[in-house]
Amino acid sequence: MSNNLHRGAYPHTRLRRLRARDFSRRLVREHSLSCDDLILPLFVIEGRGETQKVTSMPDVERLSVDLLAKKAKTLLQLGIPAVALFPVVDPAHKSDDARAAYDPDGLAQRAVRELKNAAPELGVITDVALDPFTSHGQDGLMDNSGYIVNDDTVEVLVQQALSHAVAGADVVAPSDMMDGRIGAIREALEREGHVNTLIMSYAAKYASAYYGPFRDAVGSAGNLKGGSKASYQMDPANSDEALHECALDLQEGADMIMVKPGMPYLDVVRRVKDELKVPTFAYQVSGEYAMHCAAFDNGWLNRELVILESLTAFKRAGADGILTYFAEEAAQLLQD
Ligand code: PBG
Numbered sequence: 001m002s003n004n005l006h007r008g009a010y011p012h013t014r015l016r017r018l019r020a021r022d023f024s025r026r027l028v029r030e031h032s033l034s035c036d037d038l039i040l041p042l043f044v045i046e047g048r049g050e051t052q053k054v055t056s057m058p059d060v061e062r063l064s065v066d067l068l069a070k071k072a073k074t075l076l077q078l079g080i081p082a083v084a085l086f087p088v089v090d091p092a093h094k095s096d097d098a099r100a101a102y103d104p105d106g107l108a109q110r111a112v113r114e115l116k117n118a119a120p121e122l123g124v125i126t127d128v129a130l131d132p133f134t135s136h137g138q139d140g141l142m143d144n145s146g147y148i149v150n151d152d153t154v155e156v157l158v159q160q161a162l163s164h165a166v167a168g169a170d171v172v173a174p175s176d177m178m179d180g181r182i183g184a185i186r187e188a189l190e191r192e193g194h195v196n197t198l199i200m201s202y203a204a205k206y207a208s209a210y211y212g213p214f215r216d217a218v219g220s221a222g223n224l225k226g227g228s229k230a231s232y233q234m235d236p237a238n239s240d241e242a243l244h245e246c247a248l249d250l251q252e253g254a255d256m257i258m259v260k261p262g263m264p265y266l267d268v269v270r271r272v273k274d275e276l277k278v279p280t281f282a283y284q285v286s287g288e289y290a291m292h293c294a295a296f297d298n299g300w301l302n303r304e305l306v307i308l309e310s311l312t313a314f315k316r317a318g319a320d321g322i323l324t325y326f327a328e329e330a331a332q333l334l335q336d
Contacts, residue, residue: 082123186253210287
């Protein structure tokens with residue numbers, strides 16, 4: 001008698017019935033990952049035929065511009081819609097005013113031109129932020145007290161974004177977290193006739209310790225003065241604030257918004273998607289990549305299965321697309 005009491009709807013309802021066969025699992029699957037969801041971040045270096053390994057990011061290579069163009073063709077064949085470019089700037093070109101950021105012939109600008117030339121259909125997203133170009137490795141200009149000043153930084157960001165648009169970037173992606181930069185960039189793009197240049201705003205970007213390997217990859221870690229970016233990036237403890245940030249950036253003219261990092265912040269992705277209902281992206285950042293690779297390389301996790309599971313989780317959380325260093329491999333896995 002008593003063991004019937006706790007059975008609820010069973011055996012009338014057996015959730016395992018739909019899980020018993022592959023066809024029915026496929027029919028009721030709520031979310032799916034496709035190559036259309038993937039954006040590959042790429043690190044660009046000077047030179048020709050040059051590749052460099054990134055110690056803290058196994059299998060990730062910095063590529064010279066000519067190799068980037070080759071890579072673009074492979075990515076197109078795999079059905080990957082877009083790449084996000086990050087230049088690795090020679091220390092000689094770093095300065096306090098970050099003027100190399102808007103050099104029309106800078107590494108990022110040349111990389112954009114070369115990519116659009118080699119593979120015009122591949123979407124090119126550029127990073128708008130000053131950290132590769134400042135001597136102190138912060139994303140903006142620093143005053144004498146070490147504070148990152150907002151409005152003067154925004155002026156430089158506007159020039160940087162414009163130089164990317166002129167070079168042919170399809171999407172500019174401000175990752176600096178200054179206030180008002182989206183509005184200022186949008187206004188400048190309109191004024192200069194770049195009406196179809198998209199803005200993907202790193203709107204809810206947290207002051208995260210998961211960016212460590214990226215800072216190694218672009219060479220901004222060693223010189224990061226002050227260590228922290230907490231005076232402009234968001235406090236990991238907040239999520240109401242993420243909605244505020246995203247809503248403002250949309251109002252200022254962003255076409256797409258991003259939450260970053262990814263997996264530890266999937267609750268934020270879900271809230272943003274539910275409340276704002278706009279194209280929402282998430283970044284599976286360098287630390288997440290490194291963490292996964294460490295477990296794969298030790299044989300502790302199954303590489304293929306975990307890559308696909310981790311990316312599917314972003315889709316389930318409501319992301320329209322994912323920036324991930326696994327993009328190429330995931331696209332290959334999805335093809336097989
Ligand atoms: C810099 C920038 C960072 C990332 C993307 N753009 C690092 C930072 O803010 O310090 C991180 C990406 C990653 O960790 O994969 N504006």
